[in-house]
Amino acid sequence: MQIKKAVMLISGGIDSPVAADILLKKEVELIYVHFDNRPLTDERPLDKVRMLIKKINAENHKKQSKLYVIDHGKNQIEAMKKTERRYLCILCRRMMFKTAEKIAEIEKCQAIATGENLGQVASQTMSNMKTITESIKIPVIRPILCNDKQETIDIAKTIGTYEISIMPGICCAAVPKSPATKSKAIIIIEEEKKINVNELIEQAIKEAKIEYID
Amino acid sequence: MTEKYQSQIQFEKIGKEGQEKIRNATVAIIGMGALGTRCAELLCRAGIGRLQLFDKDIIEKSNLQRQTLYTEKDIGAAKATTAKKKLEEINKDVKIEARNQRIDEDNIKGINTNIIIDGTDNMETRGILNQHCINTKKILISGAVAGSIGTIYTTDCRACLKTERPCLQCVFGRFDKHPDKNCETEGILNTTATIIAAMQANEAIRIIVGEPAEEELIRIDIWKNNFEKIKVKKNPKCSGCVTEYKKSSGEKMKEQNTKEKNNPTKFEIKLCKTKAAFSTKLKTNTKLNLKKIVEEKEYKVITDTPVLLVIEDEKEESGEIIVYEYGELLFKTLKDTEKLKKIAEKIYHNYAK
Numbered sequence: 001m002q003i004k005k006a007v008m009l010i011s012g013g014i015d016s017p018v019a020a021d022i023l024l025k026k027e028v029e030l031i032y033v034h035f036d037n038r039p040l041t042d043e044r045p046l047d048k049v050r051m052l053i054k055k056i057n058a059e060n061h062k063k064q065s066k067l068y069v070i071d072h073g074k075n076q077i078e079a080m081k082k083t084e085r086r087y088l089c090i091l092c093r094r095m096m097f098k099t100a101e102k103i104a105e106i107e108k109c110q111a112i113a114t115g116e117n118l119g120q121v122a123s124q125t126m127s128n129m130k131t132i133t134e135s136i137k138i139p140v141i142r143p144i145l146c147n148d149k150q151e152t153i154d155i156a157k158t159i160g161t162y163e164i165s166i167m168p169g170i171c172c173a174a175v176p177k178s179p180a181t182k183s184k185a186i187i188i189i190e191e192e193k194k195i196n197v198n199e200l201i202e203q204a205i206k207e208a209k210i211e212y213i214d
Numbered sequence: 215m216t217e218k219y220q221s222q223i224q225f226e227k228i229g230k231e232g233q234e235k236i237r238n239a240t241v242a243i244i245g246m247g248a249l250g251t252r253c254a255e256l257l258c259r260a261g262i263g264r265l266q267l268f269d270k271d272i273i274e275k276s277n278l279q280r281q282t283l284y285t286e287k288d289i290g291a292a293k294a295t296t297a298k299k300k301l302e303e304i305n306k307d308v309k310i311e312a313r314n315q316r317i318d319e320d321n322i323k324g325i326n327t328n329i330i331i332d333g334t335d336n337m338e339t340r341g342i343l344n345q346h347c348i349n350t351k352k353i354l355i356s357g358a359v360a361g362s363i364g365t366i367y368t369t370d371c372r373a374c375l376k377t378e379r380p381c382l383q384c385v386f387g388r389f390d391k392h393p394d395k396n397c398e399t400e401g402i403l404n405t406t407a408t409i410i411a412a413m414q415a416n417e418a419i420r421i422i423v424g425e426p427a428e429e430e431l432i433r434i435d436i437w438k439n440n441f442e443k444i445k446v447k448k449n450p451k452c453s454g455c456v457t458e459y460k461k462s463s464g465e466k467m468k469e470q471n472t473k474e475k476n477n478p479t480k481f482e483i484k485l486c487k488t489k490a491a492f493s494t495k496l497k498t499n500t501k502l503n504l505k506k507i508v509e510e511k512e513y514k515v516i517t518d519t520p521v522l523l524v525i526e527d528e529k530e531e532s533g534e535i536i537v538y539e540y541g542e543l544l545f546k547t548l549k550d551t552e553k554l555k556k557i558a559e560k561i562y563h564n565y566a567k
Binding site: 039040042044077080081085150154166168169170171173174176177 | 435438440486487488489490516517519520521522524534536538540544546
């Protein structure tokens with residue numbers, strides 16, 4: 001059988017573990033990436049990610065998973081200093097996807113997978129999703145894209161990740177009060193030139209902490 | 215009387231006194247469909263003093279599945295007067311007034327009760343009810359059902375003209391811009407309607423005996439056995455209640471604003487959404503001078519951006535604090551609220567601009 005392998009973006013929230021579980025049940029092998037936003041959050045999201053992966057692994061009889069922890073806070077701060085505030089979430093997500101694509105190359109993955117859910121937050125509108133993955137060459141898989149939040153919560157409760165996901169954790173402090181919900185790629189690409197994205201990403205991958213979670 | 219309502223009087227929140235209040239109360243029910251009939255029956259059996267019923271429709275075969283006061287032989291008869299007849303058979307003590315009319319801006323003035331139960335099936339009538347309740351400071355208990363989903367929301371117009379309580383239009387948007395989903399397009403379960411009607415009747419009784427009106431929107435999905443309470447907010451641009459609200463509270467708000475302007479560093483402490491950390495927020499729109507914080511070096515600055523800083527008050531062992539330009543402080547680890555208050559007071563005092 002052909003090996004199916006994807007880079008799975010995982011936060012400490014409710015959605016991404018459910019997306020991961022769906023893919024594992026489809027026999028897709030996952031390499032996890034977590035974007036650590038410290039100092040714009042605290043250490044709890046990362047702790048939750050470790051617990052979540054453990055839980056999903058137990059649920060799917062997986063022995064061990066590889067997790068990349070990316071120092072994303074540093075990159076966000078760079079963007080906060082130099083770019084327009086309301087585009088921050090879009091630029092942040094673009095950096096995440098570009099980083100994930102690089103990791104996919106290193107890990108020989110054919111796709112990037114996320115727990116994105118259409119319209120749930122500013123960066124997940126149809127318009128912004130298009131802008132965010134504009135430069136990404138490999139497929140982006142979004143298993144719960146059109147779920148009702150309640151459906152996702154129900155699955156999370158069944159697989160036992162819900163209780164972990166709702167544990168306290170400081171939300172990303174960088175989110176502006178009114179983030180853009182619509183965007184055009186040309187404008188964002190111009191905005192992005194104010195920071196050296198490629199260099200930031202190269203550095204972040206070089207400094208990534210790799211963990212093996214049982 | 216006592217014997218009839220014995221079980222209800224035994225319930226401690228009602229008691230004899232509450233039962234007397236129920237006997238003296240009048241409730242209007244708009245729409246005698248699935249919600250209206252069930253709700254009317256419950257209030258009637260509970261010994262309500264007087265009921266005013268409104269509905270223009272006649273009873274059809276397809277109504278019998280859920281409109282519990284009507285039977286096969288009533289098909290073709292007017293809903294409101296038929297309901298009156300049935301309710302009088304159930305409890306002769308209740309005075310019932312029935313009008314076979316659709317409620318409109320004119321005849322709505324005939325409603326002389328403080329509590330109105332909205333069992334209508336269209337947004338236009340709901341809009342009329344909402345505006346009437348705002349203009350006359352009444353309480354509107356709205357129920358809506360489609361399929362297995364039901365919602366109930368109480369618009370307490372006595373409160374929404376004085377406080378931040380939203381009206382029905384704040385919650386659902388303008389009534390003329392609403393696609394009407396109803397039982398003809400979505401179907402309806404009689405079980406869902408019964409639950410919502412019972413909750414409406416219950417809300418009316420609670421209010422009559424002196425409990426405060428429910429502030430949150432309640433949504434149930436009976437097929438999934440889900441029950442949710444949803445916090446709702448006033449729409450600052452609502453054309454329904456805000457003009458009236460501003461009129462009645464304008465003076466008070468002005469007073470409050472000047473008071474707070476004279477004290478720009480007044481703040482509140484709250485727990486953040488995920489309950490992970492405490493934060494403090496200024497009550498006015500005063501901003502913080504981040505540049506000055508960095509320059510004066512009173513605190514250890516961990517992150518420096520134009521919109522937020524991450525700092526630490528090492529003397530106070532504050533742990534990391536996120537300082538937002540718009541006046542909020544988020545204490546990542548500190549849980550001692552007294553200490554936190556002291557640190558926040560100092561920052562606000564020195565750096566508010």
